[in-house]
Amino acid sequence: MTKTPLTLYLAAPRGFCAGVDRAIKIVEMALEKWGAPVYVRHEIVHNRFVVDGLRDKGAVFVEELEDCPPDRPVIFSAHGVPRAVPAEAARREMVYVDATCPLVSKVHIEAARHHENGLQMIMIGHAGHPETIGTMGQLPEGEVLLVETEADVETVEVRDPDRLAFVTQTTLSLDDTAGIVRALRARFPSIVGPHKEDICYATTNRQEAVKAMAPDCDALLVVGAPNSSNSKRLVEVAKRAGCPYAQLVQRASDIDWRALDGIASIGVTAGASAPEVLIDEVIEAFCERYDTTVETVETAREDVEFKVPRVLREPA
Structure with missing residues (x-):
């Protein structure tokens, strides 16, 4: 059967940002240094695929510090924690690593x-x-x-x-x-603002890429988690930029193919905590169903890199 032609616009940049990449490395390096289990307070980043992969390697995810034994390392998620959390970890003489995005x-x-x-x-x-x-x-x-x-x-x-x-x-x-x-x-006319915009470069770049391609798309999919703020914002940005249908999917199996019936073009992007393997999975799903032409829409290039904490770069 002849496949229907489809143009797939692939956003660039998309997916992992430097802060997410650093946070995942922190968990992996902590496991290498101290062995399993290593405890992580809250999801290290908002992506089930990533969290499940780290759990398989020996990470244990908990909601509160009190759920962590005092004799095992604990990592604070990329989203940051209140000051009381590291203070309590220090009081309990715990080994802890802060993976808060810089x-x-x-x-x-x-x-x-x-x-x-x-x-x-x-x-x-x-x-x-x-x-x-x-x-x-x-x-x-x-x-x-x-x-x-x-x-x-x-x-x-x-x-x-x-x-x-x-x-x-x-x-x-x-x-x-x-x-x-x-x-x-x-x-409040005298209110003081940040010296530089607080919204991070990765959020900005991903939103600008969506704005650039949304008007040319019959539909747009954002690969990301339902609890990922930056991923949900990409869906909103796509709709405001003129895309008739925009949807958040965690992976290819979540795609609502009936909603995409009759489309000739689709945009694909991913939130900052979604790995490239899940984006590839979505592209492959379209290639199986359509005669797909992939076009990259690049609006920025990213070369940001954040160092992991010194405690993980030192020998055990």
Whole structure:
């Protein structure tokens, strides 16, 4: 049977960012150095395939530090943790490694600096997300106020409107965040912003690639986890950029083929915690069903690399 022609636009950049790559290496190197089991507080990155692969190698994933035995190493996830967590690990004399993405750590440092200068913080982020919890947990309770929408800006109650600063979660939509920042500056004209945009380079680059190819696509798939903030934002960006159908899939087996009936072009990208093997799996699934022509849409090149902590580079 003759296959229907299909153009598959493949986003570049896509998939793993430097922070995710570093976090996974940290777990793998910890297993090599100390042997299994190594405990990880929260999913190291938001991707089930990655987490399951590390679990098979000997990583044990837990939600809280109290679930870790004191005599085994523990790793903190790439999303960051409240200051109380490493403090408690130190009190228990545990060996711990912080896999917080350096770009998230930069936001933590900004928040601490503003606090030292007497400013109350407003954080633009999603309630309940590990990164938001970690960033808000850098300062005493009440010193960081969370806003999720422009409407939240109108109702947030601050201590002193002239003594404020703001930070953002690193995985947000650029467009959504810009609107919230405008609302903050309109209500609090003296509010202090970051010296450099908090939204990370990888989030920005992946969103720009989606914007570039979405108008040419009948549909667009984002390979990523349902609890991955940056992956969900890519779906939203695709729809806003003019793509009629955009869907998040964890892997090829999740593709809703009926929803794609009649398409002539599709875009494929992946969130920053999705490995390339899952993207290849999706491409192969389309090649099996369609006469597929793959075209890469490159909007940026990434050469960022973050070093792993010194404790893992030193001999056991």
